[in-house]
Amino acid sequence: MRTSLKLHCASLAVLAFATSASHAAETLNVVTFGGAFEAAAKKAWFEPFTQASGVTFATESYDGGLAKLSAMEQAKNTTWDLIDMETNDAITACDEGLLKKFDKKTLGKTSDFISGSISECAVASMVWSTIYAYDASKLKAAPTSVNDFFDLQKFPGKRGLRKSPKVTMEWALIADGVDPKDVYKVLATPAGVDRAFKKLDTIKKNIVWWESGAQAPQLLADGAVAMVQAYNGRIDDAAKKDKKPFKAVWDAQVYDFEWWGVPAGAKHADAAAKFIVSQAQPKASADLSKYIAYAPPRKDAIQYVDKQRLADMPTAPENFKRAVQINANFWADNADAINKRFQVWLTQ
Template structure:
């Protein structure tokens, strides 16, 4: 009995040391967004569990997953990806499934499955934020303040360079809205050859004035440096530059495109159990509310909303800066992830061909 007890104690001690020694590699998008995750998720998780977080960044964390899984050499445990990428990667069998029953209930006992915003829980993914692609401008470089997505394409009244993400997604939708397509009809129009032609024709009207960006940190810098007078951008990056750094940047919410970012675990992740533990911890009600104090992205849980307070400066109320604030939803488009799962390859091929001409 003493021998068995000793062996059991030794085994438990080994497990404890293994847990303490475990590390989780989390890949995200960098800049102010990664900082918000480090402060709200990484540091508290390590403090509570002893598990170290290795934080790495990419222009798009979905990109390396396919190559790593197919090569059987996975180094990422958790990745923060866009909605359509999460669904596509899951459909291709490149992600681990995540049972929503591992996620903590809301403070009032509401199960996680009922507390997350509709669509935020997928077979292989758990959303953490609602964000949007918006149009932004530098107040010092525009004699008249633009106030609609139409103005982005109005070179005559608003001369100067425009910053656009080097991707079909969001770019084509904004082009159609600027061309007069109601937000609710955008995907029906874009699902036709004529609609695609219409979007590219609108882009042709400003093609010579476009400065392309690929990383989220670029648009605020382009605007601050005066290299462009307007740019599409992630709303949280503009908020951070304006409120966090004092840059003279403003968001135009008209024509914004709402989306989720979600946590996924690549198939064959070396630390799968610890990765799921991290996701469960980071998407509880309080952690999601905590992240919103660092960047203006809305929490993916309903119960987090009431806990969102001020920015980390202690004075800026965050609610009006959220893409989901009622005043900001007047002409908003919700990203149709099913459309982009089906059309991503086709439209990006057309987009790249257009760029090359």
């Protein structure tokens, strides 16, 4: 009896050690856009998941695109388990077989997700927006429209823009008189692309380009620009946490979903999928808004968002009047051609 008890205890000890070792060994390698979003995701999602499952996270930052993921998959040496993606990249990655298929049934109720926020290979984590911001302590008059961003006479000074044609092209056309609802119809024509570049020519000498999301609020803080294109969460974070006198201009905001995808060659794919399911539950989905002004992609989550916080969200009615949803299919189809012309334009 005593021997049996000892063997039983020893078995339990081995099982506990094996389980502990398994948890300790399982680390999800996550690539995100870094900065304020990654910090918020750690508090809202990574840390609670670690407490519940024992799975830990190692993070890496990037600025989008599929080049590195594609290279890793081709070399059959994928080191990422979970990737944070913009919509057009999520579509392309799925089409090219770079992501695993996702079983929607594991999410439970899906009818309350915003239309288009679950795909064959990825699940939206939040709704974010590209806006522009200014330092209220430095501008005598407050800009109110995307036209003001292009008006160097009324608002002198440098303009900060992401070094990408996405959003920049849309804004150029809207500032040139195109109705937001027609922007992709116009941009889909050679004349529309010409028109966008011609409008950008009017401020080209005054543009300061940024490539990392963290650079946008820093350019504003340093006084390097009078206005800066930025992710809304970055500006809100700088204003709320760092007490910067920054104001967002929501006119012609271009909003999008952010997505979680699991690379096809991920070594910890099961744990990554379980994390996505955990993060997508209504309460967890809403928790991100405690730390950054990004909106949950499902309606059932809104009840958990602080009412005062809702006013800072891209989806708030006052902010949504002339909003443009980025046309991910357009960019998935046209990104290469427009990017090539954009790179040439930069050197001219």
